[in-house]
Amino acid sequence: MAHSPAALSLTGLTKRFGKTTAVNDISIDIREGEFFTIVGPSGSGKSSLVRLLAGLDAPSAGRLTLRGQDITETPANRRPTAMVFQSLALFDHRTVGQNIEFAMKMKGVAPEARRARALELLRLVRLPEDYYPRPVTQCSGGERQRVALARALGSDPEILFFDEPLSAIDYRLRKTLEVELKELHQRTGKTFIYITHSLEEAMVMSDRIAIMRAGQFEQIGTPEEIYRRPMNRFVASFMGEVNILTVQQQGGATVFADLELPAPDAKGTFAVLRPEALSCDAEGTFCFDAHIVQKLMLGSRTQFHLRAGTATLIAEVAAGHGTTLRIGDTARFSFDPTDIVWVNS
Amino acid sequence: MRRNPGLWYAMPLILMMLLFFAAPLVIVGWYSLMPPRSFALTADLGLQNYRSAFTEGYGRPLMWSIIGAALTTLVTALLAWPTAKILHHHAGRWASLVTALIALPIFISESVRLFGLSVFLMPGGGILAGTLNAVFDVQIGTILNTRLAALVGMIYIHFPFMLFPMLLGVAMIPADRIEAARDLGANRWAVLREVELPLAAPGLLVGGLLTFVLCLGANAEAAILGGRAVTVITAAIEQRFNYAQDWPMGAALTVLVILVTAALVFPALRRIDLGRIIRR
Numbered sequence A: 001m002a003h004s005p006a007a008l009s010l011t012g013l014t015k016r017f018g019k020t021t022a023v024n025d026i027s028i029d030i031r032e033g034e035f036f037t038i039v040g041p042s043g044s045g046k047s048s049l050v051r052l053l054a055g056l057d058a059p060s061a062g063r064l065t066l067r068g069q070d071i072t073e074t075p076a077n078r079r080p081t082a083m084v085f086q087s088l089a090l091f092d093h094r095t096v097g098q099n100i101e102f103a104m105k106m107k108g109v110a111p112e113a114r115r116a117r118a119l120e121l122l123r124l125v126r127l128p129e130d131y132y133p134r135p136v137t138q139c140s141g142g143e144r145q146r147v148a149l150a151r152a153l154g155s156d157p158e159i160l161f162f163d164e165p166l167s168a169i170d171y172r173l174r175k176t177l178e179v180e181l182k183e184l185h186q187r188t189g190k191t192f193i194y195i196t197h198s199l200e201e202a203m204v205m206s207d208r209i210a211i212m213r214a215g216q217f218e219q220i221g222t223p224e225e226i227y228r229r230p231m232n233r234f235v236a237s238f239m240g241e242v243n244i245l246t247v248q249q250q251g252g253a254t255v256f257a258d259l260e261l262p263a264p265d266a267k268g269t270f271a272v273l274r275p276e277a278l279s280c281d282a283e284g285t286f287c288f289d290a291h292i293v294q295k296l297m298l299g300s301r302t303q304f305h306l307r308a309g310t311a312t313l314i315a316e317v318a319a320g321h322g323t324t325l326r327i328g329d330t331a332r333f334s335f336d337p338t339d340i341v342w343v344n345s
Numbered sequence B: 001m002r003r004n005p006g007l008w009y010a011m012p013l014i015l016m017m018l019l020f021f022a023a024p025l026v027i028v029g030w031y032s033l034m035p036p037r038s039f040a041l042t043a044d045l046g047l048q049n050y051r052s053a054f055t056e057g058y059g060r061p062l063m064w065s066i067i068g069a070a071l072t073t074l075v076t077a078l079l080a081w082p083t084a085k086i087l088h089h090h091a092g093r094w095a096s097l098v099t100a101l102i103a104l105p106i107f108i109s110e111s112v113r114l115f116g117l118s119v120f121l122m123p124g125g126g127i128l129a130g131t132l133n134a135v136f137d138v139q140i141g142t143i144l145n146t147r148l149a150a151l152v153g154m155i156y157i158h159f160p161f162m163l164f165p166m167l168l169g170v171a172m173i174p175a176d177r178i179e180a181a182r183d184l185g186a187n188r189w190a191v192l193r194e195v196e197l198p199l200a201a202p203g204l205l206v207g208g209l210l211t212f213v214l215c216l217g218a219n220a221e222a223a224i225l226g227g228r229a230v231t232v233i234t235a236a237i238e239q240r241f242n243y244a245q246d247w248p249m250g251a252a253l254t255v256l257v258i259l260v261t262a263a264l265v266f267p268a269l270r271r272i273d274l275g276r277i278i279r280r
Helices: A046-054 A096-107 A111-124 A141-153 A171-188 A199-205 A223-228 A233-238 B005-031 B048-055 B059-089 B093-107 B110-121 B127-136 B147-171 B175-183 B188-216 B220-224 B233-241 B247-271 B274-279
Strands: A006-017 A020-031 A035-039 A061-066 A081-084 A159-163 A191-196 A208-213 A216-221 A243-250 A253-256 A270-273 A286-297 A301-308 A311-318 A330-335 A341-343
Touching (some): A006 A046, A020 A046, A020 A216, A035 A046, A035 A199, A046 A159, A081 A141, A081 B175, A096 B188, A111 A141, A141 A171, A199 A208, A199 A223, A208 A223, A208 A233, A233 A243, A233 A341, B005 B247, B048 B059, B059 B093, B059 B147, B059 B188, B059 B233, B093 B147, B110 B147, B110 B220, B147 B188, B147 B220, B175 B188, B233 B247
Parallel strands (some): A035 A191, A081 A159, A159 A191
Antiparallel strands (some): A006 A020, A208 A216, A243 A253, A243 A270, A270 A341, A286 A301
């Protein structure tokens, strides 16, 4: 991968709004044809960053090069990129076809050629051709999503930006669209830069993920790397529900402070344990007694909310295990050192 | 009838509209078909007043009114668009202050403002000419008592009527649509043509109609600033009713003005979703 040229290079990219720094000195190369996702909580600066990349805002400092060509000063309308907005920003006063053809019309493409390409794009985003003359206001949420995507593709961009386009869509449709987007990425071979607050969403689609906090990337890696080797508690906790145990020195011994359990061979200050790493069969290396506060059936798994020592933990066991355990019971839970992810901050 | 209480509730309004809106219109229409200089409403109907309207020199005042209204609408629209955009973008204390400064003069009598403008434009010791002479030693003439002065007055008086609907219109353009258009390769003109104007169209149409219709019926500007340089149709109508005591002719001219207005207003209103403006 190292030899493939960078589609987009960010060098010290910075954006300040008054005294706050939304994007703080970010440098990275995004590869040709990559599905690169930036994940962060609201206020992390991810939207500000993508606006800089699309040319909607000017950076306070830093450079931006597209295939080696400096585009830092190039206005949005002359950048060969297109964005799918969080609000979709469809032209409600126009038809589906007119929306998709907008960029082509701006380029002066002849009407017949525009129409042919628009119908092609409708097929690509899996909308029937008879949507072409419809007003976009008559489209459902998912259909509007597809029109927005087709409109962005209509400019035949080198890079596509997505600013949380699926955040307002219900769970099932979102899952469908995630897969479709991934397939579309594979079929078009274009570079996708995707913004989301959901690491779960990022995992499904991305080649690489950057976790963003306070205007900077905390960690960059493949979904596998982010999942297996989070760099710190922030990245680990972004994955969803995780248990974090603090390791301390007490009387010359290393212990899990909350559980009052010896922790020999501790490789970091914090032990990150995924809920599925906790077992209720007391077969693991580290065993502890826990009070069951809550029991939730999640279909293929059962989730227990536990109180042990001063810790509140979440355990998830496969269905069929722990069936006899009730809320209010005290039971023995355990985990193995191999399931621990060690972080220092 | 018991099944439709809405009709009963609407009755007072219906009666009022019939009595004070429909009936006067009918009377004016009827008078316009009477023989010249008669004061009775009879069955002796004829179109002779309308024929006279086009042969006896009334075409000119009507034309002046229409041209004046059209020019005023155009100029105020060109002035109000950037103003509205700036006020919308810099919403806050300064924008409120500027808006108030534009709105406040509406509460002062139009004649007073026009006489003020007249004093401003006067030659010699007028505010503009006098100041330029005293401070910069520049001597200028005056546009007072010309068609241009009447037009300047019309623009000055009607600017707020264009600006405020346009502000509503501009507020109907979501910022992200402009950004999306830019992102898809639209330059400033294309953004204006393809996104801003269509989205702000209801505000533009309302402002345009309001200004045009008000200007078509305006005569104070021509009378106070235009001197004898221009006679507008309202002045001609007034003269027919008062001085000439020719009610049927006045009525025929009135009907013509109403027809011109209706020909513009009805097609335009059909294109506006008033509900959309009110909801915003």
